[in-house]
Amino acid sequence: MMDIFNKVRRTCRSILLLGMLLVSTMSFAQTTRTVYCMGETVMDILFRGSTPIAANAGGSALNSAVSLGRAGAHVEFIGEVGNDSTGMHILKFLKDNHVGTSYVHRCEGMRTTVSLAYLNERNDASYVFFMDTPKDGPSAVAPDFHKDDILLLGSFYAVNPRNRQRVELVLNKAREQGVIVYYDINLRSPHASMLPQLMPAITNTMSHADVVRASRGDLRTVFGTTDADSVYHSIIAPRCKQFVCTRGADAVTIFSSKGKTDYPVRKIKTVSTIGAGDNFNAGFIYGLIHQGITQKQLANDLTAAQWKSLEHNAQLFSQDCCMHLGNYISEELADKLKASSKN
Numbered sequence: 001m002m003d004i005f006n007k008v009r010r011t012c013r014s015i016l017l018l019g020m021l022l023v024s025t026m027s028f029a030q031t032t033r034t035v036y037c038m039g040e041t042v043m044d045i046l047f048r049g050s051t052p053i054a055a056n057a058g059g060s061a062l063n064s065a066v067s068l069g070r071a072g073a074h075v076e077f078i079g080e081v082g083n084d085s086t087g088m089h090i091l092k093f094l095k096d097n098h099v100g101t102s103y104v105h106r107c108e109g110m111r112t113t114v115s116l117a118y119l120n121e122r123n124d125a126s127y128v129f130f131m132d133t134p135k136d137g138p139s140a141v142a143p144d145f146h147k148d149d150i151l152l153l154g155s156f157y158a159v160n161p162r163n164r165q166r167v168e169l170v171l172n173k174a175r176e177q178g179v180i181v182y183y184d185i186n187l188r189s190p191h192a193s194m195l196p197q198l199m200p201a202i203t204n205t206m207s208h209a210d211v212v213r214a215s216r217g218d219l220r221t222v223f224g225t226t227d228a229d230s231v232y233h234s235i236i237a238p239r240c241k242q243f244v245c246t247r248g249a250d251a252v253t254i255f256s257s258k259g260k261t262d263y264p265v266r267k268i269k270t271v272s273t274i275g276a277g278d279n280f281n282a283g284f285i286y287g288l289i290h291q292g293i294t295q296k297q298l299a300n301d302l303t304a305a306q307w308k309s310l311e312h313n314a315q316l317f318s319q320d321c322c323m324h325l326g327n328y329i330s331e332e333l334a335d336k337l338k339a340s341s342k343n
Contacts, residue, residue, distance in 0.1 A: 032074075032146065033074065033148060033149060033289060034074045034076055034145075034146070034149045034150075035065075035073050035074065035149070035150045035152065035285055035289070036076050036078055036143055036149065036150070036151045036152070036170075036179075037062065037064050037065035037068070037076070037077050037078065037099075037152045037153075038077075038078040038079065038151065038152065038153040038157070038167070038170060039059050039060050039061025039078075039079055039153060039154065039155055039157045039158070040059040040060070040062075040079060040113065040155065040156075040157045041057070041058075041059045041062055041079050041081045041090050041104075041112060041113065042057075042058040042059045042062075042112075042114070042115050042129075043055065043056075043057060043058065043086050043089075043090065043112060043113070043114045043115070044057075044058035044117050044274065044327065045114065045116050045117065046119060046272065046274070047116060047118045048119050053325065054272075054326075056325075056326060056327045057089070057090045057327075058115065058275070059079070059157075060154060060155045060157075060186055060277070060278045061077070061078075061079070061152055061153065061154065061155070061157070061278070062077060062079070062090075062094070063275045063278035063279065063282075063321075063327040064152055064278045064279065064281045064285070065077045065094070065099045065152075065282075066093075066094070066097045066328040067278075067279050067282040067328040067329040068099075068282050068285060069094075069099040070097055070098065070328065070331065070334035071282075071286055071329065071333075071334050071337045072098075072334075072337065072338045072341060073285075073286065073289060074100075075098065075099045075100060076099070076100040076102060076103055076143065077094055077099050077100065077101060077103065078104070078143070078170065079103075079104055079105075079138075079157075080104060080105040080106070080107050080110075080138050081104060081105075081106055081107070081112050082106075082107055082110040082111045082112035082113075082132065083106045083107060083109070083110065084110075084112055086111070086112040086114065087106060087112040090112065091104060091106075097328075103141065103143060105138055105139050107134055109134070110132050110133070111132040112132075113130065113131045114130045115127050115128065115129045115130070116128040117274055119272060123270045123271060123272050123273050123322075124273050125272070125273065125274050133162065137162045137164075137165055137166060138163060138166050139166070141166075141169075142170045142173040143170070143173075145173060145179045146177065146179075147177060147178035147179070147295075148178060148179070148180060148294045148295055149174075149177070149179045149180070150179065150180045150181075150182060150285055150288060150289070151170065151171075151174045151179050151180070151181050151182065152182045152184070152285060153167065153170075153171075153181075153183060153184075153205070154183055154184030154185060154186045154213075155186040155187065156186075156187060156191055158183070158201070158205055159187075159198045159202055161201075164201055167201075167205075168204075171205065171208045172208075174208070175208055179295070180210045180211070180288065180295045180298060181208050181209045181210050182209065182210065182211045182213070182281065182284070182285060183205050183206060183208070183209035183211070183212050183240075184212075184213045184214075184277065184278075184281050185202065185212065185214040185215075185218045185222060186214075186215070186277065187202075187221055187222055188217065188218075188221060189221055191221070192221050195221075195222065199222075202222065203235070206235075206236060206239040206240050207240070209239075209240045210240065210242060210298045210299070211240070211242045211243075211284070211298070212236055212239075212240045212242065212243050213244040213245075213246065213281060213284075214228075214243075214244075214245055214246075215245070215246050215247070215277055216228075216245070216246070216247040216248065219231055219245070223235065228243075228245040228253055228255075229260070232245075232255045232260075236255075237255070241255075241256055241257045241301070242255070242256050242301075243255040244314075246280060247265075248273075248276075249265055249267065250265060251264055251265060252311055252314075254307055254310075254311060256301050256302070257301050258301050261304070261307060261308075263308070265315065266315065266319065268319050268322060268323060269323070270322040270323065271322065271324055271325055272322065272324070272325050273322050274327055275321045275322075275326070275327035275328060276318050276322050277318070278321075278327070279318045279320070279321040279328065279329060280315070280317065280318040281314070282317050282328075283313040283314035283315065283316055283317030283318060284310050284311075284313065286313050286317065286337070287309055287312075287313035288310065290313070290341070291306060291309060291310070293310075316333070317329050317333075320333045
């Protein structure tokens with residue numbers, strides 16, 4: 001009788017362990033939860049001194065989309081390209097990296113934006129853009145969202161008056177469907193002169209967001225201070241309780257309704273910092289999916305362990321991107337992530 005009891009117990013334990021394994025991996029393996037990345041498309045040409053050293057499909061949300069696609073997430077990109085050879089190259093690159101292009105509009109008569117990115121001695125980039133923007137805004141079509149899908153948007157694209165009709169349509173539908181909205185402010189000094197015009201759109205987008213991220217440079221440009229505590233309590237918290245502040249090689253701070261936590265950043269030798277913030281976003285979103293975190297959980301705040309895991313994944317993606325010339329995580333890291341999801 002005891003032998004039979006022990007066999008039944010071992011069988012039950014095996015079934016329980018198998019169930020736990022399926023639950024832990026199912027959230028990332030299943031394709032019903034989609035990440036929508038909305039933003040501009042750019043062809044980045046990287047220079048060291050006067051020598052071109054690389055050319056990458058770019059744009060903040062696009063960089064995030066490619067990294068998430070490589071990591072095994074179900075991703076759709078929302079944006080537009082010129083109906084030229086550069087635009088067709090970017091579309092093919094997205095598809096090759098498992099990013100859907102159903103919501104990418106091909107603009108007749110528009111040349112795809114090209115940027116020259118000059119890396120300095122710290123491997124940070126300064127940019128010169130060659131843009132050809134149509135007067136008419138992008139077509140106002142929103143995806144068929146499902147609950148707990150994720151929408152990533154940010155940079156000038158999200159608050160550009162030309163795009164605002166489409167952005168607001170997508171944001172409103174996302175909120176109606178219970179989508180997690182991740183807003184990366186990501187505005188640089190060239191747009192500082194437009195801030196009086198852009199600020200209503202910035203604060204409105206914060207109000208729709210479940211998570212807001214800003215770098216130290218964003219704080220300085222948009223709010224005139226690098227005091228993250230002050231900006232959070234006076235401007236962000238009344239609109240969105242979850243705020244992530246990044247500071248390059250210095251500590252990351254996550255604010256929530258439970259308080260704030262600083263996370264040290266591991267020192268690495270960089271090759272290029274282009275895409276560092278975009279991949280931080282991608283890693284954070286990867287963590288949301290991997291842990292099965294829902295919008296309701298975010299609204300009620302997360303545990304310390306959940307925040308730590310999200311920040312860990314964000315740093316993992318960001319630092320991997322900085323150690324090569326691509327704007328995204330390496331294929332090597334992507335393979336490790338996909339392998340770990342299966343184990």
